Amino acid sequence: MERLTLKNRILLLFAAATLIPFLCTCYLSYNTITSILDTKLNAGIRNNLKQVALSLENTLSNLNHVSQQLAYEGNIGRQLEAFMTADKPYDRSYLTDQIKYQLNLVTFTNPNIGLTMYYFRPDGTFLFESSGVKSSFDADKLPVLSSYYGITYYGPHVSNDRFNDQYVLSALRKVDLPDREDAYIYIESGFKLTQSILDLDGVSKFTYHLILDNDGRIAYSERGEIFPADSIFARGAEGTGDSGLISGFYWYREVSSQGWSVVSLIAKDDYNREKNDWIVQMLVLSLLVVAVSLSIGWLLWKMVYRPLSRFNREIKWMANSNFNAVTMRTSIPEFEALLGQFRTMKSQISDLFTEVENKEKRRADLEIEKLLHQINPHFLMNTLDTVHWLAVMNGQQEIDRLVTSLNKLLYYNLRKGDSLSTIREEIDSLKQYLILQQIRYNFRFDVRLEAEDNLLDVPVPRFILQPLVENSLYHGLNDDGQIEVDVRLNEGLEISIRDNGAGISAETIAALLADEQAARQRVGMGIGMNYVKRMLESHYDGSASLEVTSELGQGTRIVIRLPIREGDGSNDSCADRGRR
Known part of the structure; x- marks a missing residue:
């Protein structure tokens, strides 16, 4: 800090005073926004999973309901039995028309139902199909979703309808004909409703889904390159229960009452995308705050620098003995007070300079006066010496003695030079003084x-x-x-x-x-x-x-x-x- 200039100190302190509260606010906001986003994403994903599972359950329930109508217990099932046992062509033609009519009626009343037919499993033949069947049709190769109560549900797969390549759900139900054990009903249900729920995920457009069978095997995957179909899900996954982290994806699972489950996948980067966007925005805002803080700090420095420069100019004027320089105003009360005190000090120094100059003049005058006083004792001693010789010439011994002692005493007392003497000189001077006192007081x-x-x-x-x-x-x-x-x-x-x-x-x-x-x-x-x-x-x-x-x-x-x-x-x- 001692090496920092005032400008740098103002900028540093102002930036710190601005950024520290701002960073604390950002930290608290980050924790808050993280909690909010996590809650929002978790709640949204789980709600979406429930909707998907409910849609699948409804679709499978609809398949079950239609298959019951086509089974032996239903009206169409009995007509199928009659067709299988009829020998006359007329009867077979009549039953064929009746069965097709009933199948069309069922498909008309269930618009989600697609391909429908009776399938004879051992020989791979089928009867009364509602549309053309692909030659590659093989029920054993379809992805099983669940199987119970004599009906097998197949997960989303490409339709076996020759004129339809969309994903469908299907069901295969055994028809208990008295004379045949290999008869089944095969029904496909359109997957459009469920697919629309998956595609219109309101939580995140980057969410992907898996559909698992009762054993946890993947029956349907929207990320087949990472989670291939017919593989076991959650091997090596982090987390337990119905959520966790696997292969860079957060996963959430919803298990249906029938045992199969739906899994939502969201990439870790996509999961944090909103937080990252928020962080980027806060960084941009931080840079803006720093720029504003530095600008304000620079303005403060300018406000301080101008008075300081004027103050420095005043000092230079005074150093050059220019005590009459015109002072300028700073418009800042604190600096005005300092400048006022400085001007007072400058006035006092000017007065001191004047006083010193006057004293020097008086000292020169005193030196001259001292020289005059030095001349006067010399004249006095010469005069006393003249008086001494006149007294000697006229035989005035008492006057001679007095003048001689006085002359010696004056010479000793008024002697120029060192202030030190000796005991001998002090005693001689004292003797002359005593002679004068004896004559004076008689x-x-x-x-x-x-x-x-x-x-x-x-x-x-x-x-x-x-x-x-x-x-x-x-x-x-x-x-x-x-x-x-x-x-x-x-x-x-x-x-x-x-x-x-x-x-x-x-x-x-x-x-x-x-x-x-x-x-x-x-x-x-x-x-x-x-x-x-x-x-x-x-x-x-x-x-x-x-x-x-x-x-x-x-x-x-x-x-x-x-x-x-x-x-x-x-x-x-x-x-x-x-x-x-």
Whole structure:
């Protein structure tokens, strides 16, 4: 799915959303139509079989009824006996006319009756035939359908009438003449009615029929090439009872009360023809649904693609810094909302660009201003140097001392370049600051500076001692004041500033450490402990610490602990110290 484009995803999902319900419907419909067609075919075939069997039974019953009229017990049978025993030609001629008249009357009143005659079986002769008889007539070669009560019924066969080649049913009944044991009545009944039922099968025009005798032997077959006459039916057939499958045909059998049966055959392909036609129709409908689904999916893609292309155009315009490009409408609320948000974002980015440009301009102005400020300290120090020489020339030692200290202090504080310094430079700057403070406040205070020689060249952030000593001077130091600055090695570099002034309250300490502006307001232009704290955090990333302890009336102690990094100037000195 990750490799599919949006277009393919829309087409795939829409086709799936359409086809899955459709296929489920087709599946249910197939099961339903199969059940309906199976029920319809089975019911139709069985109804047709019952009609065929009933037609055959009626035909055979009619044959039986006619044969009874022609038998010895009937009127014609007695006339036949008289004819067989008559000696006079006149009597024989009269009886002949009477018998023919009676036979014509019987055939007239039974229109389905065809060839009728008296047949003498041993010698193959016949009398009083209603029509010409084929010379190939032999009753023993006819397909027997059933035999009982002295009458034999023959299944559908070609008529023995010389002028008729249609299929007929026939019956052979013995005539019990007193003097003859070989006399029989042979009657044919037209098979047209039964054949019309077989041919006009309303269930399927592809249905074929077999007629079986009492022993299951095929007496009549409409598919003689597969089910030949005089063969046993249902050998190797699948199924039991009255239905099954044999040689690619579904078969259904209806057994008559006389023992013979009728079998309907329908080819498996023909049986499934209606289902196959339905399946073909559903496949065509499926293809149509797929085509419609893909077309609708393509239309949906077009609806999505146009807003996306416009959205992409907007992005390209913005990438080319064209923030004033004319926007277009998509007529789709969701995309309009997205485009509205994008335009808002574009406007904000445009404002940010403008702000950045203004800041760059201000930064350039600040660079120029910085250069001017860099020029001013240089001019100031040159001026102070001139004042220093004038004081020396005029013997003003106090002014000379003041100007010299101020010049050194300004040079250190306003020096350009790296923000790092050393302990040595910090102490020298602190000394100059103390000289200025003593001259400024006109009081004496004792300052003790102690630093181990091996620590003087250790690099530290510039301007961290003066703000702390300034804090001691500010908080209650008088003429008896004393400040101690001690730099030593104690698991790192430890700088301690102690005074015996009035002390600082805890609230004031917190304010000095937290709010540089508040400290500036109280100490004038001093940078304060907040500056020192920020410098330590900037240079040492939390590995340095600043501690302030104070008691009112007792003084204040400030301790800075700094890590000594590899390569600092104290490493060799520390090693030498360790050897002492």
